[in-house]
Amino acid sequence: MRRWLPIAVVAGIVVWVAALALLAVTAEGSQRYSQLQPWILLVNIAGVVVLLALIGGRLADFIRDWRRHVPGSRLRGRTILMFGGLAAAPLLLVFAFSVLFLTRGIDSWFHAEVRQGLTDALSLSRAALDLRMREYLDRSGAIAGGLAGLSGASLYAALDVELRRAGAEELVVTTAGGQPEGFSRAGMLHGLPGVPPDELLLQLRQGRPYVSLEPVEGGGYRITVATQIPGEPGLAAPRLLIATYPVPQRLADLATQVQAAYQEYGRLQFLREPLKLSFVLTLSLVLLTAVLAALYGALFFSQRLVQPVQDLIAGTRAVAKGDLDTQIQRPSHDEIGFLVTSFNDMTRRLARAREETERSRAAVEAERAALAVILARLTSGVISLEPDLRVRVANAAAGHILGVDFAQAAGMPLAELAARNRLLAQVHAVMQRHLESGETEWREQVTLRTDGGRRELVCASTALPGEGGAAGGLVLVFDEVTQLLQAQRQAAWGEVARRLAHEIRNPLTPIQLSAERMRRKLLRGLPPGEAELLERGTHTIVQQVEAMKQMVAAFSEYAKVPELHLSELDLAALIRQVSDLYHAQDPRVAFGLSLDPKAATLEADPGRIRQLLNNLLTNALEALDGRENPVIMIETKRAGDQIVLTVVDNGPGFQGGLMEQAFDPYVTTKPKGTGLGLAIVRRIVEEHGGRVEVDNAPQGGARIRITLPAAPREARRAEARREKA
């Protein structure tokens, strides 16, 4: 269908142009195409209607685009105005001049001189023929005079003679009423003479001769003369002679031409205004057609011209929305085509670049996800900082170690976070110190002071590479080594204790036995004064050895690592039992118990927990020695899946820096203490998976807070599952 459309359009245009040409030809009066005239006009009108329909459709599209502010519609409007104006202006000019020329030209045909000339020619022709008519009238009168009294054969004979002599075509003698009595003709004329016209008879009856010039079929003229035949008194009415004479060929031709010219002039005179109107209408139709064609051409070609621009705009918008698959069909091989090709190349390159970017982004995302997993799994704290020390990212371990919720801290200045957190403030201070000294790469063990004691962090900072050589920020990595150091310390002290016990315990017994043997062997043989000295000396040796044995036993206790036997333990009952025992030992001390029913039971080793309570209460009692109104408060509380045991006394509390070393072995302020009480407490707590903190109560006195998992085995299993996951 679309293949035949151009052919149909071209054929339509050819037919239309032919119809216009024919209309122009027939408008001047040619009869040549008169039968085709309706069709010609119909084709022209159909062409105009088709053009109007096409223009209407395209104009409606254009107006709709204009109102909707479709890109390119303004440009198209200007193009239409330009094309239409350029085409219509000369057409209108030519039309105006043509109309003027035509009307003036047609008017010039009808000058008065022309009319007068034709009238004069007509008069001249008539005058020439009048001469001839008078001559024939005279000749006919003479013939009529010679026919008086003749009838029958003599009449026919006389008529034949007169016909030849006068050069007439026909001589007819009739009665007064027009009935033929005799006639003579030249040539091969057949039939009887016709009835003379009434006007002829009427005129003769009035006594006047009749002479008439009459046009003949096929051109030319003839002269008819009728006269009465005189000299026939016997008749009631005179007979008539009707003579017909030919007009000489030369004169007839000239007269015919003058008549034709005169008639044509009259016809043109009559058609003058219609002709002008016809020409103007034809011209107007041609003009209308041309203007409409120009307008349609302007609409059509403006669309063709603007279409690539609209395609480019649409393509640009599609690209702006992210559709990089947009490809525009190349409309031509000109500059617009080059532009379209460049646009298509650009979108293809953009698409490739986007694919590359997507791949890179996916890779980066994958790496970031892997890094996030690694960071999340790391037990070391990692904080990545922007060059201006804003937090870029921090892992969970960092938050756990420093007690900061970094989940919402991305983008926040580290200093702002440090202002809210004491631990982070200390780390920040160390980092600031290094930065102020120009160090970005540093490593340092930092001791953090907390309410619960000291914490040791090993911090390391590294500068990150940035883009284009710019600073890329810092990464701070830190590990808490408090427990590691304590474990190392405990291990060292355990080794010391074991060696001490081993090295000291062995010679103690021989010393004690030797001292007792010396006393037994020598006491009876010595004088009383020396015997008393010996007695005191050996007694002192035995006592000191005994004391040393106790000390060695304590060290052995600290050094050994017994196997835990976990079982359901009634912690409240145990606390009441131990506190009653100690209250019985020193009734002066008041025990205040605040035991949470929810923290009544605990999964623990009863013997170790009893030892823990003994050590705590022993320490407290020793601290309260000599104090007035000594009070020991024991409190248990359930906190989630943990049980918090707090023991507070109203003694002097921990002095100065002693608090930070409270759990180290051999750290004691008591004259008889071994300094192993709290160290053992800590070991027992850690064996149960808990933690212990010491501080001074606000009202004074030492406060020891022990946090133990209510079900350590279950806690371990849950932790194992988390690690496995």
Added chain:
Amino acid sequence: MHSMRWRRPGLACLAALLCAAAGAAAQAQDQGRFEVRNAYVERANGQWLLDVRLDLALAEAARQAFDEGVPLMLELEAEASVERRFLPSATVAEIERRWQLAYDAISQRYVVTDLADGEQETYGTQADALAALAHLPAIRIADEATLPPDARFGMRVRATVEIGELPAAIKMLLFWKSWSRSTDWYAWNVRP
């Protein structure tokens, strides 16, 4: 300044139609009487012949055109039809004849020419010429065998006067001008 504006296009169209109708009525009064006064058919020498008489008065415009030298054309249309049961009538014969009336300025005579055979008659006065043109005798319609043998058929005739032989283009472009004028159909039934 107030400008007049048609608020209702329908009223404007109606006014234009009324004006056109008034103009047409005035033109009709100016055109004079033109109709078929009498017509009949008869059989003669094995042929059906038609005789028509017209009331032929030229309108002023036609008379002016004629005086300018533009010939007048008279066209006669005649149809013979047979009625059929349950069907439209069938046309069994139809003719078209044309005559021309022209003024010969040399001879100062009016010439009536039968365009079918070129035969012409001349008259000294326009009235005689028109009188001759108003009576159209013995016009052959068809052979006797062509029409029903029982001589029962319908006839109708119509005459048209045109001002000269104008170019068809002019007639079509100036379609609103009354270039021609026709009588109504004059119909009758022929019975034996």
